[in-house]
Amino acid sequence: MKPVMIIDTGLANLRSVEVALERLGAEVTRVTSPEEVARSPRLVLPGVGAFGPAMARLDRDGLSIPLRQRLLAGRPTLAVCLGLQLLCEGSDEAPGRRGLGVLPVRVRQLPADQRVPNMGWCPLQNGRVQPVGHAYFAHSFAVTGSDLGRLEASGWQVLTADHGGPYLAAARRQGVLACQFHPELSGSWGASLLAAWLDDPAGKETSWPR
Amino acid sequence: MAQVRIIPCLDVRDGRVVKGIQFQDLRDAGEPAEQAAAYALQGADEIVMLDVTATLEDRGARLQAVDRIRRVLNVPLTVGGGLDSSDQARRLLSAGADKVSVNSAAVRRPDLLTDLAAEFGRQCVVLAIDAQSDREGGWTVTTRSGRQKEPLQAATWAREGVRRGAGEILLTSWDRDGTGQGYDLELLAAVRAAVGVPVIASGGGSTPDQMAAAVAAGADAVLAASIFHDGHWQVGDLKRELQRRGVEVRP
Numbered sequence: 001m002k003p004v005m006i007i008d009t010g011l012a013n014l015r016s017v018e019v020a021l022e023r024l025g026a027e028v029t030r031v032t033s034p035e036e037v038a039r040s041p042r043l044v045l046p047g048v049g050a051f052g053p054a055m056a057r058l059d060r061d062g063l064s065i066p067l068r069q070r071l072l073a074g075r076p077t078l079a080v081c082l083g084l085q086l087l088c089e090g091s092d093e094a095p096g097r098r099g100l101g102v103l104p105v106r107v108r109q110l111p112a113d114q115r116v117p118n119m120g121w122c123p124l125q126n127g128r129v130q131p132v133g134h135a136y137f138a139h140s141f142a143v144t145g146s147d148l149g150r151l152e153a154s155g156w157q158v159l160t161a162d163h164g165g166p167y168l169a170a171a172r173r174q175g176v177l178a179c180q181f182h183p184e185l186s187g188s189w190g191a192s193l194l195a196a197w198l199d200d201p202a203g204k205e206t207s208w209p210r
Numbered sequence: 211m212a213q214v215r216i217i218p219c220l221d222v223r224d225g226r227v228v229k230g231i232q233f234q235d236l237r238d239a240g241e242p243a244e245q246a247a248a249y250a251l252q253g254a255d256e257i258v259m260l261d262v263t264a265t266l267e268d269r270g271a272r273l274q275a276v277d278r279i280r281r282v283l284n285v286p287l288t289v290g291g292g293l294d295s296s297d298q299a300r301r302l303l304s305a306g307a308d309k310v311s312v313n314s315a316a317v318r319r320p321d322l323l324t325d326l327a328a329e330f331g332r333q334c335v336v337l338a339i340d341a342q343s344d345r346e347g348g349w350t351v352t353t354r355s356g357r358q359k360e361p362l363q364a365a366t367w368a369r370e371g372v373r374r375g376a377g378e379i380l381l382t383s384w385d386r387d388g389t390g391q392g393y394d395l396e397l398l399a400a401v402r403a404a405v406g407v408p409v410i411a412s413g414g415g416s417t418p419d420q421m422a423a424a425v426a427a428g429a430d431a432v433l434a435a436s437i438f439h440d441g442h443w444q445v446g447d448l449k450r451e452l453q454r455r456g457v458e459v460r461p
Contacts, residue, residue, distance in 0.1 A: 013307065013334075015305065015306040048331055115211065117333045117408070119407075120214075121255055138377075184284070185285055188284070
């Protein structure tokens with residue numbers, strides 16, 4: 001069994017990511033303490049809700065520091081949707097509130113002339129002609145523009161999607177995988193990505209699943 | 211821009227999938243979890259489950275159905291039917307729903323949308339609107355499975371609903387539902403013009419041409435039930451036909 005711990009954010013739907021990991025043979029438990037966040041062999045930072053309250057809660061529960069440490073060390077951590085945004089320096093959604101600052105970028109509001117929320121399946125690109133896969137998104141904020149290049153310059157492997165311009169779909173470095181999309185809701189491709197993350201805690205594999 | 215979603219709808223009653231015309235004459239069409247998994251395997255982009263008779267005593271059964279579907283489903287699941295409180299929404303989301311759909315209760319108490327968006331985020335909140343064409347050339351909102359006409363126009367209510375917190379509109383044409391005559395394109399265009407959030411077309415869609423027309427009228431997703439339950443179309447075949455018509459769908 002592969003033990004996985006999900007940070008229990010107190011928000012309702014952790015179930016989808018929980019069962020998706022269980023289907024892949026993971027043994028999933030929910031955790032709330034800084035010690036568990038520091039020690040967990042594999043950790044999931046789920047993403048539902050808004051940036052400000054979610055970050056406030058991590059700070060209040062003492063989880064921000066152990067989270068940041070394990071992320072900087074590249075230890076196996078999966079961040080989903082808002083989870084990815086919390087890894088950034090800050091967000092337009094809560095201008096005064098600092099994020100975990102592991103991704104050296106800021107989260108912006110999606111352009112108002114586009115459909116917002118961006119809800120549905122988008123092809124994922126890594127600079128080649130053919131999409132890497134397709135994934136399900138449900139978000140109103142994203143990392144965009146020149147920030148994408150800054151991530152790659154910091155050693156992050158990046159996937160992008162398009163919504164009135166390219167935005168960050170996923171970033172990966174060592175054991176850390178941050179997804180703006182929901183891998184747990186992204187069909188068989190999403191399951192392959194989760195399986196790759198479960199099976200490769202050091203993040204040695206550099207290609208994305210097909 | 212996200213690709214156009216194809217959404218099979220499971221109308222559930224007493225734990226079974228049923229189908230009928232204009233919400234009447236319901237017939238049995240299978241087990242929800244089995245059907246959901248089968249449609250996902252065919253390429254369904256999302257599943258909507260509407261519990262058409264979710265009375266108080268049925269709510270436990272519905273939670274069990276959501277739990278069973280979630281265990282086998284790896285695409286998004288939206289659940290609705292008689293939902294009238296944040297508390298119920300929380301239980302459905304905990305059981306494995308990714309979004310909740312509200313209808314009559316939001317008309318009675320629009321603050322419900324605000325409450326749901328504040329607690330769960332607007333991406334979890336779907337406003338279902340059942341609209342019926344009226345003599346003035348507009349569309350009247352109906353509630354209680356079409357039995358009650360409300361003093362509200364569909365496009366106006368859609369805009370108000372989004373302002374209060376809905377992140378998506380599930381727009382059903384009462385006139386077309388179950389008829390297979392195609393989506394109400396004028397209704398779609400009117401609601402599309404009123405809101406910036408995704409709109410799901412529902413009611414009357416039975417062919418690729420009708421679905422392509424709905425997309426051209428502004429739909430971000432198309433929902434259908436009987437064409438899938440009756441085996442007239444496999445989701446994958448339908449998507450290939452839509453691609454041939456220039457509609458961008460997930461392959």
